[in-house]
Amino acid sequence: PAPQVHSLQELRRSASLATKVFVQRDYSEGTTCQFQTKFPAELESRIERQLFEETVKTLNGFYAEAEKIGGSSYLEGCLACATAYFIFLCMETHYEKVLKKISKYIQEQNEKIYAPRGLLLTDPLERGMRVIEISIYEDRCSSGSSSSGSSSSSSGGGGVGGR
Amino acid sequence: MTPGGGSGPMKDCEYSQISTHSSSSPMESPHKKKKSAPKRKWEVFPGRNKFFCNGRIMMARQTGVFYLTLVLILVTSGLFFTFDCPYLSEKITPAIPAIGGILFFFVMGTLLRTSFSDPGVLPRATPDEAADLERQIDIANGSSSGGYRPPPRTKEVIINGQTVKLKYCFTCKIFRPPRASHCSLCDNCVERFDHHCPWVGNCVGKRNYRFFYMFILSLSFLTVFIFAFVITHVILRSQQTGFLNALKDSPARYPFTEANSVVCFFSVWSIVGLSGFHTYLISSNQTTNEDIKGSWSNKRGKENYNPYSYGNIFTNCCAALCGPLSPSLIDRRGFVQPDATQLAGPSNGITMYGATQSQSNMCDQDQCIQSTKFVLQAAATPLLQSEPSITSEELPLPGKTTISGPCATLTLGQPTPPSSMPNLTSDTGLTDMIPLKEEHEGHQFLTPEEASSPSGMLPSGSPITHSHTMHVLSLASQDSLHEDSVRGLVKLSSV
Numbered sequence: 062p063a064p065q066v067h068s069l070q071e072l073r074r075s076a077s078l079a080t081k082v083f084v085q086r087d088y089s090e091g092t093t094c095q096f097q098t099k100f101p102a103e104l105e106s107r108i109e110r111q112l113f114e115e116t117v118k119t120l121n122g123f124y125a126e127a128e129k130i131g132g133s134s135y136l137e138g139c140l141a142c143a144t145a146y147f148i149f150l151c152m153e154t155h156y157e158k159v160l161k162k163i164s165k166y167i168q169e170q171n172e173k174i175y176a177p178r179g180l181l182l183t184d185p186l187e188r189g190m191r192v193i194e195i196s197i198y199e200d201r202c203s204s205g206s207s208s209s210g211s212s213s214s215s216s217g218g219g220g221v222g223g224r
Numbered sequence: 225m226t227p228g229g230g231s232g233p234m235k236d237c238e239y240s241q242i243s244t245h246s247s248s249s250p251m252e253s254p255h256k257k258k259k260s261a262p263k264r265k266w267e268v269f270p271g272r273n274k275f276f277c278n279g280r281i282m283m284a285r286q287t288g289v290f291y292l293t294l295v296l297i298l299v300t301s302g303l304f305f306t307f308d309c310p311y312l313s314e315k316i317t318p319a320i321p322a323i324g325g326i327l328f329f330f331v332m333g334t335l336l337r338t339s340f341s342d343p344g345v346l347p348r349a350t351p352d353e354a355a356d357l358e359r360q361i362d363i364a365n366g367s368s369s370g371g372y373r374p375p376p377r378t379k380e381v382i383i384n385g386q387t388v389k390l391k392y393c394f395t396c397k398i399f400r401p402p403r404a405s406h407c408s409l410c411d412n413c414v415e416r417f418d419h420h421c422p423w424v425g426n427c428v429g430k431r432n433y434r435f436f437y438m439f440i441l442s443l444s445f446l447t448v449f450i451f452a453f454v455i456t457h458v459i460l461r462s463q464q465t466g467f468l469n470a471l472k473d474s475p476a477r478y479p480f481t482e483a484n485s486v487v488c489f490f491s492v493w494s495i496v497g498l499s500g501f502h503t504y505l506i507s508s509n510q511t512t513n514e515d516i517k518g519s520w521s522n523k524r525g526k527e528n529y530n531p532y533s534y535g536n537i538f539t540n541c542c543a544a545l546c547g548p549l550s551p552s553l554i555d556r557r558g559f560v561q562p563d564a565t566q567l568a569g570p571s572n573g574i575t576m577y578g579a580t581q582s583q584s585n586m587c588d589q590d591q592c593i594q595s596t597k598f599v600l601q602a603a604a605t606p607l608l609q610s611e612p613s614i615t616s617e618e619l620p621l622p623g624k625t626t627i628s629g630p631c632a633t634l635t636l637g638q639p640t641p642p643s644s645m646p647n648l649t650s651d652t653g654l655t656d657m658i659p660l661k662e663e664h665e666g667h668q669f670l671t672p673e674e675a676s677s678p679s680g681m682l683p684s685g686s687p688i689t690h691s692h693t694m695h696v697l698s699l700a701s702q703d704s705l706h707e708d709s710v711r712g713l714v715k716l717s718s719v
Contacts, residue, residue, distance in 0.1 A: 138546025
């Protein structure tokens with residue numbers, strides 16, 4: 062079987078979690094939600110730098126769009142204020158709409174780009190918007206490239222047998 | 225040999241110590257109820273908050289003063305509408321009760337919004353996150369040895385040219401984002417923390433600041449309104465019957481008019497003053513916290529300025545009041561994933577958005593199911609594959625490679641009912657196996673092996689015993705085992 066290529070489902074069945082990388086927030090522009098585009102060292106061998114950076118930049122763009130202060134957000138704010146904020150009980154805010162887009166995007170990225178490389182992105186919303194958690198999966202039968210996974214894989218190499 | 229082993233695993237213990245300590249006592253209760261209905265996240269929330277309506281409403285623990293606020297507003301307004309409005313609507317215009325009604329409605333709406341909504345609580349770090357941060361801090365500090373709390377950790381960032389220090393929160397195990405602060409009353413980190421207001425029974429933070437401001441603003445208008453018209457009422461009456469007569473009559477015919485005016489008089493000054501103060505804060509884009517500390521005042525230095533201000537008053541106001549409303553990060557009404565409850569703080573997790581939710585659901589549950597199957601399968605085969613189990617998560621700790629392998633093996637031996645722990649990091653998995661097995665009946669035979677191989681001699685030592693263990697364990701009651709495992713973990717953290 063091809064060592065590192067997995068679909069998302071296969072990934073869960075046949076791979077084990079080796080380590081997690083956390084992409085932290087970038088506060089240089091204030092409290093708006095932006096993530097650092099610095100490429101983590103652990104991903105060096107797993108994914109192309111450019112793909113990763115593109116993912117993070119797109120996510121940053123989404124968050125900037127969600128938190129944008131402009132005409133439509135003012136309208137929403139004023140309307141909400143006028144109704145003593147009761148309108149929030151029935152209407153979805155602009156932010157929530159963008160968050161849905163983001164989760165779709167992340168799932169799509171996972172399926173197309175990250176899972177085939179044995180990686181998994183976690184939506185930052187699930188981590189309190191603090192980090193983008195990237196789980197690095199280790200193929201059970203392959204000799205892992207990730208440092209902490211290597212010994213377990215090698216020790217598992219002998220007993221693997223049928224795989 | 226102690227379960228802790230050498231200094232390598234000791235360091236693991238240290239990490240696990242921190243990880244497991246993040247769970248407070250409410251965390252342990254869900255473990256026992258593995259088979260009962262799944263719990264919602266608000267039920268296992270580690271902060272000191274009260275929840276109502278199955279997680280829809282969130283307040284601070286002390287709500288006495290909030291009820292006082294409610295009573296004051298309701299009684300004052302009620303008296304006004306009952307006793308003053310009929311006269312005034314006749315004499316002057318029926319618009320008075322109408323406007324009063326609108327104001328009252330607005331005040332109640334914003335008050336309830338402020339009190340019941342999530343102020344912007346930051347969920348606590350997952351064990352992996354916390355461990356990763358710890359590791360980075362240790363690297364930065366030159367890995368100080370454990371045993372004493374290292375000096376407060378700070379990180380400096382430059383925001384719009386101004387240097388801001390981010391503090392590490394020991395309770396929540398995170399570096400607080402800028403402008404966030406930890407509320408000691410609610411025991412939560414809150415984003416853009418303004419203050420904890422006992423009058424509304426909640427913190428005031430990023431998500432409910434605009435409701436709070438609209439509340440005090442509309443309350444100012446309401447109190448001024450009521451005060452003005454109560455006075456008008458008395459004056460009009462006095463014109464008819466003379467001032468002293470009006471006052472004499474009023475207790476009998478218009479009860480509480482004076483009491484109403486007195487209450488209003490004092491409220492007016494305090495509420496109007498507060499509104500004015502917050503108007504100033506909004507226009508300069510500061511929080512009460514920052515203003516009190518003088519974070520951005522010129523007194524600290526000429527170079528000190530507020531990096532968050534947009535430059536002009538209008539934009540600042542619009543941003544604070546009409547800016548986008550960020551969603552709640554703590555997902556109160558989501559269900560706790562049984563395999564995610566363990567040592568973690570509140571499960572940060574399952575979002576309301578279908579795609580990600582199913583993804584993370586499937587991830588955890590599939591892993592659990594797969595690992596359980598794996599355990600049962602492996603139990604049948606005498607030769608134990610010493611492969612890393614799905615449930616073990618190994619930390620990216622440098623130089624720990626030799627431990628990770630056997631650690632994973634040890635974790636395999638642990639039964640993996642759905643409620644056990646993919647989040648269980650390898651460091652805890654390593655050392656918790658031993659006390660775990662010691663506790664559980666029927667596994668004492670393992671103890672000597674375990675005791676002699678704290679960090680990784682087990683696979684070579686006793687694969688067969690291991691498979692026996694797993695066989696027994698899989699048959700054993702998973703409930704109590706699970707409970708024991710948690711206790712074991714918590715005990716372990718004291719090792």
